[in-house]
Amino acid sequence: MKTEPAPPHDQVKIPKVLEPIREHPFLHGLSQEHLEIIADCAMATKFAAGEQIFREGDPANRFYLIKSGRIILERTGNEGVVKTIQIIGPQDVLGWSWLYPPFYWHFDARALEETEAVFLYGTRIREFCEQNHDLGYEVMKRIAHVLINRLLAARRDLASEEI
Amino acid sequence: MQTLTNPSLSEPLAISQSLARMPVFEGLKPEWIDILAQAAMRIRFNPGQLIFRQGEQANCFYLIEEGKVSLLFEENREPCRLTVLGKSEILGWSWLFPPHLWQFTARAVSPSQVLFFCGTRLREICEKNYEFGYELMKRFSAVMVQRLQCSRLELIRSRREVYRLSTNASKDDYKEF
Numbered sequence: 001m002k003t004e005p006a007p008p009h010d011q012v013k014i015p016k017v018l019e020p021i022r023e024h025p026f027l028h029g030l031s032q033e034h035l036e037i038i039a040d041c042a043m044a045t046k047f048a049a050g051e052q053i054f055r056e057g058d059p060a061n062r063f064y065l066i067k068s069g070r071i072i073l074e075r076t077g078n079e080g081v082v083k084t085i086q087i088i089g090p091q092d093v094l095g096w097s098w099l100y101p102p103f104y105w106h107f108d109a110r111a112l113e114e115t116e117a118v119f120l121y122g123t124r125i126r127e128f129c130e131q132n133h134d135l136g137y138e139v140m141k142r143i144a145h146v147l148i149n150r151l152l153a154a155r156r157d158l159a160s161e162e163i
Numbered sequence: 164m165q166t167l168t169n170p171s172l173s174e175p176l177a178i179s180q181s182l183a184r185m186p187v188f189e190g191l192k193p194e195w196i197d198i199l200a201q202a203a204m205r206i207r208f209n210p211g212q213l214i215f216r217q218g219e220q221a222n223c224f225y226l227i228e229e230g231k232v233s234l235l236f237e238e239n240r241e242p243c244r245l246t247v248l249g250k251s252e253i254l255g256w257s258w259l260f261p262p263h264l265w266q267f268t269a270r271a272v273s274p275s276q277v278l279f280f281c282g283t284r285l286r287e288i289c290e291k292n293y294e295f296g297y298e299l300m301k302r303f304s305a306v307m308v309q310r311l312q313c314s315r316l317e318l319i320r321s322r323r324e325v326y327r328l329s330t331n332a333s334k335d336d337y338k339e340f
Contacts, residue, residue: 137293140300144260154314159238
């Protein structure tokens with residue numbers, strides 16, 4: 001059942017590990033309790049320019065909240081041709097496959113430039129979501145937003161094809 | 164445009180029984196099935212009939228009981244078919260996620276019997292009961308994942324057809340909405 005509404009963002013104490021991304025949309029509107037749970041699964045991380053973050057087909061157990069930098073999402077077609085899905089950057093979320101079976105990455109992710117992000121242990125957060133539906137509801141809402149963005153990007157790409 | 168079928172079948176009890184058998188609602192508590200059934204109504208669409216149009220307000224969803232429905236996207240050109248949905252499949256997820264606009268167009272391909280669900284009412288219940296909300300979000304975002312996969316497969320298919328056009332999309336193409 002619904003608990004107390006979350007206080008405004010400036011009235012919660014942002015846990016230290018999340019401090020660098022305190023303005024990230026993923027954190028907006030989360031309660032103190034939910035922020036603490038997320039923080040327990042979080043770790044600051046960095047990627048060098050050109051670094052592969054994950055590959056299509058690998059198990060998906062994590063996701064990232066991006067602070068700075070740019071990441072390209074790609075997919076390799078049958079003919080070995082690499083296709084760009086989307087380029088994402090600050091304030092974006094990298095990775096949704098950790099939340100939906102079969103829990104494999106659906107694309108490759110590679111840093112285009114030096115990128116700062118917060119790593120989140122998705123499998124653990126998913127377990128929390130199953131136990132705590134208030135958190136689950138909030139997480140689902142946010143990851144669904146990521147999915148819609150990917151879908152819109154795919155649709156724009158389809159529209160730009162000239163058949 | 165939407166016609167009610169046999170009223171006796173439209174009673175919540177009959178609909179509850181039908182819902183409980185649908186794979187998409189597997190594992191839902193009986194009282195939640197009842198909530199869904201109370202927001203549902205059985206309707207029919209004729210072949211070629213428009214069910215909803217991309218870009219319009221999304222306040223409902225459908226569960227296909229019989230028939231086939233084509234999912235299309237329309238942007239700058241002739242509608243392009245993304246996929247065809249059939250028996251026991253969910254039609255529509257946009258009602259649950261902001262901005263609550265249809266992301267695709269749906270048209271009946273064959274005579275179709277579907278359950279229509281009032282999304283506005285269910286959304287209100289989700290906001291009050293997060294347990295119910297979480298279960299619905301899990302199920303409907305899985306539908307989104309399927310559509311995303313369809314879009315990408317369609318993209319790969321169309322790219323094969325046109326050969327190479329895929330490189331150097333302008334940076335604006337990647338802007339978030």
